[in-house]
Amino acid sequence: MNVTIRYAAGSDIGCSRENNEDSGYAGARLIAVADGMGGYAGGEVASSTVIGSLRSLDTDAHNDDLVESLGRAVAEANEKLRIVREERPDLSRMGTTLTAMFWSGARVALAHIGDSRGYLLRDGELFQITQDHTMDQLLNAEASEAGQVPDPAETSRLSHVLYRVLDGRDDREPDLRLREARLGDRYLLCSDGLSGPVDAQTIYEVLTAEAEPSWAIQRLIQLARDAGGPDNITAVIADVVESEQVTETTPPQTVGAAAQA
Structure with a gap:
């Protein structure tokens, strides 16, 4: 059985920010979300640079090793951030999260760094398929290994402090792994402006209620805004369907800061 994805992307500035530092992309082989940081212009530049670089993966070219190809593309995007930082000292503090999936039929590579998230809806259950790279999660893991209980006040204080992002510096390795998608799967990638x-x-x-990816994204964005919209809100959804169900080719969608780059 041949499978493909039906996809949609959306981004919103939220209710409290003056600009959108998120970027998102949805295409036939690549979906991705990046949440930029580092000042008024820095976040926009970081997220749009990374998404702009990764878009080259969304082709029909054959890739024998999806994980290797995606990992190499992320490294190349990080190198572009390094070049931008050298050319623009005012952007020295910029960085971005990244959660991306690179598809070939039912095989999909997942790359993740930062606290944007990936979710999988399968057989009526929702799973978070990424782990936040925040200091509170790191402290929790270290305490669990040592058989200890972390200080709740300390972990709460560090819940939004990232210890891994793409920022053009060395050793910025994302989590990388290969997954097998199933017919009927629904994947959601989002910035913490939604998951927060x-x-x-x-x-x-x-x-589970909204059949169309675009409708689900619109509803999720509105719910985030109704909850105060404290940050930019970006979401990408991909549904795994039979190839025969897709009668028209949907153009790739770029949203957020990358759409303005």
Whole structure:
């Protein structure tokens, strides 16, 4: 059975920010979300540079090793950030998260760094398929290994502090792995502007209720705004379907800062 993805992307500035530092992309072989940081212009430049670089993967060219190809593309994007930082000292603090999936039929490579998230809706259950690279998660993991209980006040204080991002510096390695998609799977990639104010149960309810990816994205963005919209909100959804179900080719979609670059 031949499978493909049906996809949509959306981004919103939110209710509290003056500009959109998120970028997103959805195409036939690549979906990705990047949440930029580092000042008024820095976040926009970082996320749009990375998404702009990764878009070259969204071709019909054959790739024998999806994970290797995606990992190499992320490294190349990080190198472009290094070049930008050298040319623009005012952007020395910029960086971005990245969660991306690179498809070939039912095989898909996943790359993740930072605290944007990937979710999988499969057989009526919602799974988070990425781990936040935040200091509180790191402290929790270290405490668990040592058989200890971390200080709740300390972990709460560090819940938004990232210890891994793409910022043009060396040794910025994402989590990389290969997954097998199944017919009927629905994948959601999103920035923390969605996963922060909208809880997992509500995300599950929307993903199960809204059949069309674009409708689900619109609903999720509105829920984040209704919850105060404290940050930029970006989401990409990919549904795994039979190739025969896709009668028209959907053009690739670029959203957020990358759409303005």
